[in-house]
Amino acid sequence: MADFLNLVRNENMKIYYRVRTWVMSAILLVLPLAMSIIGRFVDDSPNMWSYVMLESGLMTMLLSIFAVVMAADSVAGEFSNGTIKLLLIRPWSRNKILLSKYLALLCYIVLNLAVFFALTLLLNFVLFGGGDSGSSIPSGWSPFGYVTAWYGLNLIEMAVVATMAFMISSVFRSGGLAIGLSIFALLGSGIISSLLSLIDKPWIDYVLFMHFGLERYLNAGELFRGHSLGFSLGVLAGYYVLFLALSWYVFNRRDVAA
Amino acid sequence: MERHGGGAEPVVRLVNVTKRIGKRTIIDNLTFDVPPGEVFGFLGPNGSGKTTTIRMMVGLMRMTSGEIYIKGRSIRTEFEAAVRQVGAIVENPEMYKFLTGYQNLVHYARMLPGIGKRRIDEVVELVGLSDRIHDKVKTYSLGMRQRLGVAQAILHRPALLVLDEPTNGLDPAGIRELRDYLRHLAKHEGTTVLVSSHLLSEMELMCDRVAIIQQGRLVDVRPIRRDAGAEKLEILFEVDRPDTASEVLDGVVLRTESGGIVVTAGREETADINARLVAAGVRVYGIRTVTKSLEDQFLEVTGGGRIG
Ligand SMILES: Nc1ncnc2c1ncn2[C@@H]1O[C@H](COP(=O)(O)OP(=O)(O)O)[C@@H](O)[C@H]1O
Ligand SMILES: [Mg+2]
Numbered sequence: 001m002a003d004f005l006n007l008v009r010n011e012n013m014k015i016y017y018r019v020r021t022w023v024m025s026a027i028l029l030v031l032p033l034a035m036s037i038i039g040r041f042v043d044d045s046p047n048m049w050s051y052v053m054l055e056s057g058l059m060t061m062l063l064s065i066f067a068v069v070m071a072a073d074s075v076a077g078e079f080s081n082g083t084i085k086l087l088l089i090r091p092w093s094r095n096k097i098l099l100s101k102y103l104a105l106l107c108y109i110v111l112n113l114a115v116f117f118a119l120t121l122l123l124n125f126v127l128f129g130g131g132d133s134g135s136s137i138p139s140g141w142s143p144f145g146y147v148t149a150w151y152g153l154n155l156i157e158m159a160v161v162a163t164m165a166f167m168i169s170s171v172f173r174s175g176g177l178a179i180g181l182s183i184f185a186l187l188g189s190g191i192i193s194s195l196l197s198l199i200d201k202p203w204i205d206y207v208l209f210m211h212f213g214l215e216r217y218l219n220a221g222e223l224f225r226g227h228s229l230g231f232s233l234g235v236l237a238g239y240y241v242l243f244l245a246l247s248w249y250v251f252n253r254r255d256v257a258a
Numbered sequence: 259m260e261r262h263g264g265g266a267e268p269v270v271r272l273v274n275v276t277k278r279i280g281k282r283t284i285i286d287n288l289t290f291d292v293p294p295g296e297v298f299g300f301l302g303p304n305g306s307g308k309t310t311t312i313r314m315m316v317g318l319m320r321m322t323s324g325e326i327y328i329k330g331r332s333i334r335t336e337f338e339a340a341v342r343q344v345g346a347i348v349e350n351p352e353m354y355k356f357l358t359g360y361q362n363l364v365h366y367a368r369m370l371p372g373i374g375k376r377r378i379d380e381v382v383e384l385v386g387l388s389d390r391i392h393d394k395v396k397t398y399s400l401g402m403r404q405r406l407g408v409a410q411a412i413l414h415r416p417a418l419l420v421l422d423e424p425t426n427g428l429d430p431a432g433i434r435e436l437r438d439y440l441r442h443l444a445k446h447e448g449t450t451v452l453v454s455s456h457l458l459s460e461m462e463l464m465c466d467r468v469a470i471i472q473q474g475r476l477v478d479v480r481p482i483r484r485d486a487g488a489e490k491l492e493i494l495f496e497v498d499r500p501d502t503a504s505e506v507l508d509g510v511v512l513r514t515e516s517g518g519i520v521v522t523a524g525r526e527e528t529a530d531i532n533a534r535l536v537a538a539g540v541r542v543y544g545i546r547t548v549t550k551s552l553e554d555q556f557l558e559v560t561g562g563g564r565i566g
Contacts, residue, residue, distance in 0.1 A: 082352030
């Protein structure tokens with residue numbers, strides 16, 4: 001029996017042998033580099049942690065979008081190119097094939113986020129030195145502890161959004177729809193949650209969009225609608241499990257007529 | 259395991275396979291066996307259900323009812339064990355265009371146990387792609403993609419090779435090469451080959467046996483005689499005394515009908531039988547074939563024209 005890891009290697013090959021992937025990663029590296037270097041010359045009172053937070057905010061938003069593109073293409077791309085047929089007629093269950101795709105996607109997200117986390121800390125430490133964090137880090141947190149927690153919560157959100165895109169990709173076999181809906185959820189969640197909170201109904205608290213922007217829980221005293229971090233994580237976990245269940249159920253049953 | 263007529267176990271068995279999509283019955287109660295070591299043709303006009311049947315055979319589509327066995331393993335309940343015996347191209351051989359031909363083969367080799375670099379190189383050589391195998395697939399012609407498709411299908415030396423309309427997009431030389439290669443696989447490697455086509459002429463050159471399908475129903479399964487004169491047909495002899503004729507041709511007669519007898523015979527045998535009847539004093543008023551030739555049958559199915 002060939003190793004399951006071989007399936008993940010295959011999926012990785014399909015991600016990293018594409019120019020697109022490297023262009024996206026290059027953007028993730030070049031943008032913060034440019035921002036910090038420009039800041040080094042024009043900023044009168046530069047502060048390492050304010051640059052770390054500024055760049056991290058922008059980069060995690062970009063990486064979320066890239067992750068959504070990857071997730072959307074993962075299953076739908078195989079259908080639209082017709083390669084799904086040759087992929088599924090191997091001695092592997094559809095469960096495992098889908099799992100290999102999902103694991104490769106998670107690896108992509110974690111790897112990029114980890115590289116970016118290390119890069120932005122190192123880059124800004126070298127350019128600006130350690131020093132006082134000023135107002136960029138909420139009081140009561142060590143700067144490093146705060147940034148780490150911030151990345152952790154963003155990783156969770158990214159995983160949920162990417163899983164949503166993966167689900168749409170698997171259920172509707174449409175990469176465009178998966179990208180569109182997921183990016184709408186990413187960018188529109190702020191507005192939608194503000195609008196929804198105008199409606200005073202208990203079910204609002206269980207809408208997915210109300211629970212993006214987890215990092216606000218790190219700033220004490222900024223509780224949104226009285227939710228706790230635990231409650232938001234619970235709701236996100238519920239959606240996450242639902243997305244996975246739908247992806248697997250539909251992918252397993254689907255007649256492949258591509 | 260059940261044996262058929264003393265021959266070997268069939269490589270593929272379709273048992274009452276039915277596929278309905280919505281209210282439409284696309285495949286209707288299809289039952290046939292593919293014997294081992296043959297090039298087996300699956301012949302039918304466009305839209306008759308060849309691709310759908312092949313999709314069910316390799317587990318891409320579910321059957322509404324019925325069962326398909328590959329070397330005795332059910333594709334439904336023992337998918338992995340069944341599909342391990344199969345290499346296939348379903349419709350067009352779509353590969354990852356942003357990868358090279360070689361990387362594509364590595365991709366499929368990784369999904370199968372025990373396929374090393376040596377086997378990949380061997381297969382590349384075999385399909386004649388050595389010069390271009392390290393180029394991206396997006397630069398390949400349709401013919402080269404077909405070759406790469408065949409390469410991925412035979413990588414694991416499958417007992418059954420399934421090719422859906424493999425001659426589409428090939429030039430006459432390519433078709434000829436493919437035909438020779440398939441016959442070689444069947445004869446020397448013992449691979450059973452199932453090819454579908456809507457062209458009778460191709461099937462006649464390539465196959466040992468064909469199943470004819472129309473609107474999802476099996477019309478007939480029949481062997482192809484390389485020598486047309488040797489094809490055995492049911493022949494009706496119109497005679498004055500069927501009973502006497504039956505006695506004269508002791509054992510040869512299939513059945514007696516009012517006004518005649520029916521026998522199975524080739525061209526020469528028909529003449530011999532006629533001579534024996536006449537010699538015995540039976541008056542023969544007419545001789546005609548009852549079964550249709552493959553071509554007649556197929557023309558009837560396709561409504562006279564060959565859909566091209
Ligand atoms: N996914 C589908 N949904 C509905 N009808 C389909 C589907 N796939 C094929 N068909 C219909 O089934 C019939 C058989 O198609 P197909 O198996 O592709 O035929 P062939 O390969 O012999 O040309 C056609 O009439 C086609 O329109
Ligand atoms: Mg077809």
